[in-house]
Amino acid sequence: MNVIKAQDLKLLECRLPSLPWFVEQFVQHKLADLSPSTLLEYSRDFEIFFRWMVHEGLSRSQSVQEIALSELEALTIGNIDSFKLHLQIRSSNSLTTRERKLASLKSLFHYLSQIAEDEHRYPLLKRNVMAKLRTQRLSSAALTAARLQGKILEDDLEIQEFCSFIERDYIGQIVDNPQALHYYEVNKTRDASIVTLILSSGLRVSEVVNLNLEDLDLTKKIAYVYRKGSEDPDLKQGVYFSESGKEAILRYLHRREALYSPQRSEKAVFLTLPRGENQGKRISKRAIQQMVGKYAKAFGKPMLSVHKLRHSFATSYYIKNDIYKTQRQLGHASTETTQLYAQLTDKTMENAINRL
Structure with a gap:
């Protein structure tokens, strides 16, 4: 493994204990396909979202680590719109950065609702609010060139x-x-x-x-x-x-x-x-x-x-x-x-x- 990947894998391993248990499960699933550098960026995006949930009272827990799957299921499309507004106004993220963060969340929610299973072989997440969200396609060469x-x-x-x-x-x-x-x-x-x-x-x-x-x-x-x-x-x-x-x-x-x-x-x-x-x-x-x-x-x-x-x-x-x-x-x-x-x-x- 090259130096950057080794460093990012170490940083990722240090960050995971502070996040909910299902994020570590997601990372382990994705490590075969995505680089540690990409997953490290994902973990940062997740932490921003979970901290926002705690701040907005959308979670009963006081720490990111304790956020429950049921709290993700209870999110509404209105909540997601509020988070998008938070990224735009309070964090001053560019459109590209905002869409990347939302794409990270869509990937996590998709894994929890479509791939991961509990001991009874039911999906870990019964309702996926992020599936309703349409992210803008920003990979157009002309748009990037502009x-x-x-x-x-x-x-x-x-x-x-x-x-x-x-x-x-x-x-x-x-x-x-x-x-x-x-x-x-x-x-x-x-x-x-x-x-x-x-x-x-x-x-x-x-x-x-x-x-x-x-x-x-x-x-x-x-x-x-x-x-x-x-x-x-x-x-x-x-x-x-x-x-x-x-x-x-x-x-x-x-x-x-x-x-x-x-x-x-x-x-x-x-x-x-x-x-x-x-x-x-x-x-x-x-x-x-x-x-x-x-x-x-x-x-x-x-x-x-x-x-x-x-x-x-x-x-x-x-x-x-x-x-x-x-x-x-x-x-x-x-x-x-x-x-x-x-x-x-x-x-x-x-x-x-x-x-x-």
């Missing part, structure tokens, strides 16, 4: 500008902050390497975190990674990266030991130096997300996230290649997912012309 406009790096020139900004120009914004200057000087080569690698390969952040030294073939410019949705999740697949990615990795690897002093047994490519420690450890997904957010805000693109770096690469790559090569490079299970970049391409090319 949301991404202005939030990704629009062309090769802007991609180069962002990488250059991290390596050279960001320092101008923190020159009066000694602590920020120190951390920047320690990590800028690593940060530039991570960002350049994603922008030259389309790797997911989890794939970058999981990279070990033996996974890099710098001669062939290939990174061997566990791909999401692969038919064999335990088999690493090769993903090509560009010459600029190779050069950035080499610059980082040249300084890796001097900057982070890792143990000889530490195989991770990208390291971080935890506060108060003197030996580098594998960087986390959250740390990379925060790092990209920091540079993006300073660069003037506050909506640019680590996942949008992948979108930026994919749009640029799609312009030069066909949909099937783009699908393979990104590790998509279907070209339907890759269609997003066909929608983004026209606007990106228009912006590139305007920038010229």
Whole structure:
């Protein structure tokens, strides 16, 4: 199992005891088909819903853990509408996030009412209010592309500008902050390497975190990674990266030991130096997300996230290649997912012309 999955499985195991017993049963049923990362997100969605139930007086219990199946059966469609309003107004979730949370709940209720059985072989949940709920289909490539406009790096020139900004120009914004200057000087080569690698390969952040030294073939410019949705999740697949990615990795690897002093047994490519420690450890997904957010805000693109770096690469790559090569490079299970970049391409090319 890769590093991210192992970490998320451990977090999931720690979270389950605080949730109702039937959630653990649901998770055990789904582990064969869904990743620990996905189920960890499900568990967070469930906790939000159950806490809302307690707060609204829809459960007699005072804790999430004690919520009963009978209380789920007693929920009305009006209650669910109120929860949807809670997500929209109080939590300020985007439409996509709200629909994902509702889809998580629909999956749990479906399992309890259609799959799980008690000792008499009757469904655990006799009435499923979530079956009445229609969730919006938000996977349309055109809709997703519209949301991404202005939030990704629009062309090769802007991609180069962002990488250059991290390596050279960001320092101008923190020159009066000694602590920020120190951390920047320690990590800028690593940060530039991570960002350049994603922008030259389309790797997911989890794939970058999981990279070990033996996974890099710098001669062939290939990174061997566990791909999401692969038919064999335990088999690493090769993903090509560009010459600029190779050069950035080499610059980082040249300084890796001097900057982070890792143990000889530490195989991770990208390291971080935890506060108060003197030996580098594998960087986390959250740390990379925060790092990209920091540079993006300073660069003037506050909506640019680590996942949008992948979108930026994919749009640029799609312009030069066909949909099937783009699908393979990104590790998509279907070209339907890759269609997003066909929608983004026209606007990106228009912006590139305007920038010229």
